[in-house]
Amino acid sequence: MLETTSVGSFPKPDYLVKARRDRQQGKVSPDELTTVERRATEEWIRIQERIGIDILVHGEMERGDMTTFFAELLDGYGISGLVRSYGNRYYRKPIIQSTLSRPRPMTTDWHCWVQSLTTMPVKGMLTGPYTMCDWSFDEHYPSRRDAVLALAEIVRDEAHDLEAAGARYIQIDEPAISTRPDEIELAIEAMEVVTAGLKATTISHICYGDFAMMYPRILDLPVDMLDLEFANSQFANLDIFRKPKFTKRISVGVIDVHSHVIETKGQVKDGIRRALDVFDPALVWIDPDCGLKTRTPQEAIDKLTVMVEAVKEIKQEMGL
C-alpha cells in the first residue's frame, strides 16, 4: 500500500550530456558512451535506494526521446529533423518508412544489468504501440490501425522478453492515449495484443490529456495499473474518477515535473490525502506526474525525497 516509484526518466548528469554530444560529433566511441551511461544509471539506482523508493526505475540514461529510442532500434524506421514538443524542447520525430520489425530485443540486456545492481525491483520500461505510432510520421502503412497493430506485435515480443529476463513490473507507457477519444478502442485493442499472456504486473502511464473524455473507458485498457498525473493540474482531475468507481490499481502523480519549485512535504501530503479520498488506498502507489528528466538532478532528488518523506508520514498517520 502506498508504494513509491517514479514514472521513468531522470535528468542526465552534465558528464553524460557532454558524452552524448561528443558521441554525436564522433569524439567518443559507442562503447565509451555506454560506459558513461552505465555510470549515470548506477548513480540513479543508488540515489533511489538512498531516498527509500520502493519500486525503482533505471532512469533512461541510455535513451533520448521515448519514441525515438525504440525507433532507432527497429527496422523500418527513419529519424527526421527536430520537432518541438513544448516550450523550447524538441525531439527527433521518427518516420515509419517501411514494414516494421524488431531485429533483436531492445531493452532486456540493460534491464538485467540494472536489476543486478539492486535487490529492489526495477520496472521494465517500454513505449506503447499507440504512442509509438502517434508520435511518429507514417509514410508506409495504409492506416493508423495498421501501424498501431504492427507496433503492438513488436512491443508484445519485447514485453515477453523482459518478463523472461525476470522483470516483475513492466510499464508500457501510452501518454498519447488521451489524445483522441475516438481511437481509444484501437489503443485498447493494441494493448490486448501486448499484454496477453504476461504474468508480470503491467502498468501504463498516461499524462497531460483530457481524462474526462476517456473515463471510464480507460479502465478497459488491459493493464493492471494506470499511472496518471495530478499535481500539474492541482489535482483538479481527481473528481473525474469518483464516479463510476475506479477499479484498477493506480499510481498517483503528486509531484509537478514541470516546475523548478520543490513541493513542501505539506503540499505533497495534502495531494496524497485528496487522492486517497477518491481511490482505494490498497490500490494506490505514489510517484511524480511524469518523467523527471526536464529537472536538474538536484531538483529531481529533492522532489523525490519530499515525496518519500510525505508518504512515510501519511502511512504513520494511517497506522501502517
Added chain:
Amino acid sequence: MFQTTLVGNQPKVFEDPACGAPGVNLRLARNRFDQGRITAAELEDVVRATIRATLDDQARAGLDWLTDGRIRWDDPVTPFAAAHEGFTIGGLIRYFDNNVYYRRPTIAGPIRFVRSAVADDYRFASSAGRGRVIPSVCGPFSLAKFCVDEYYHKEEALYADCAALVRGELEALADAGADWVQLDEPYLGRCPDEIDAAVTAISAATIGVDVRVFVHTYFCPIEGIGDHLWRLPVHAIGADCATVPGNFEALIHGPKTMGRGFGLVDARTTRLETADQIVRQLERLAAAGAADWPACFITPSAALEFLPYPSAIAKMRRLVAAVCQFLGVACGAS
C-alpha cells in the same frame, strides 16, 4: 486567382543548410537566456534573425503572402494572454491531438487589452522587404476555449470580453498597416453546439475594423457549420482540406461574395503530396468559379511547425510549384 500563404507557427529551428540563416540558433539562444548566459537584448537579436530567416525561406519558395512564422510564440494563446490583463498561466495541456503541449492560461480576472501582442512583429516583418506579410491572431472564440475560466462563469460575458481584446489586436494591426489578418479559430468546428455564440464573438471582434479578416479553422470539419460561417462579417474562411476532405466541398459551395482558403497540403505528415494531386484540386476550384471569389488562398492544412524544417520547406515549395504548374508560370511568379 490563387494566393499562396501559410497558417500559424512555422518551425523555429533550421537544420537544412540550404534554409534558414547560418549561425542562427534560436533553440540554443533560448537555453542560454534561461541559464542567464545571454541578455534579453541578445535573445531578441536571435529572434529577429530567425524571423528574417523564415521570411527569406518563404520568399524564396515564392509564397504570395509571407508570415512572421510566429517565431516568438510557442502556441497561439499563451503569449497573447501574457500581453493583456486577466490571465495567469497554468499547467501543461496537450495542444489538440498533437504531441505538442502548452501552458493553459487561466482567466482570473476581467480581460482587458493592454498592448498588442502582434503589431510590433508585424511591423518588423513587413518592413524587412521580403514581401507582403499577413499577421495572425487567435480568434475570440478559440481564445476563450483555450483558457480555463475562473472569473466570468458566464460564457456570454467571457466571449464578449475576448472579442473586445481581439478587436484591440485587429485595430492595432490595421494601424500598423496590415491589409489582411488571419484569425485562427481551431475550435469553431469542434463546438458546433456553440456556433451562434462563436459567430457573435467573431462579429463583435471584426465588424467595422479597417482590415480584411481571413478566419482559418484547422483540425476540424466545417461541413455541419458552413451555413453559419458564411454569416460571419469577414472576408475569407479557410479550412483543412487535406485531412478533412468534406471541407473542400463545404468551402466550394459557399457564397460567391466570400473569399476562402483551402488547406491542400497536410501539415502534420512528412509524406509529401505530388504537385499533380494539388493541381487536380486547383482545377476543381477553377471550375467552381474561384476566379470570381474575392480571394482564394491556398495554404497548408495547419501550422507547419508540426514538421521538421526541411519537410516544412518542401511542403511550402510544393504548394507554390503546384499553383505555378496550374497557372503555367515560372515558380515565384504565381
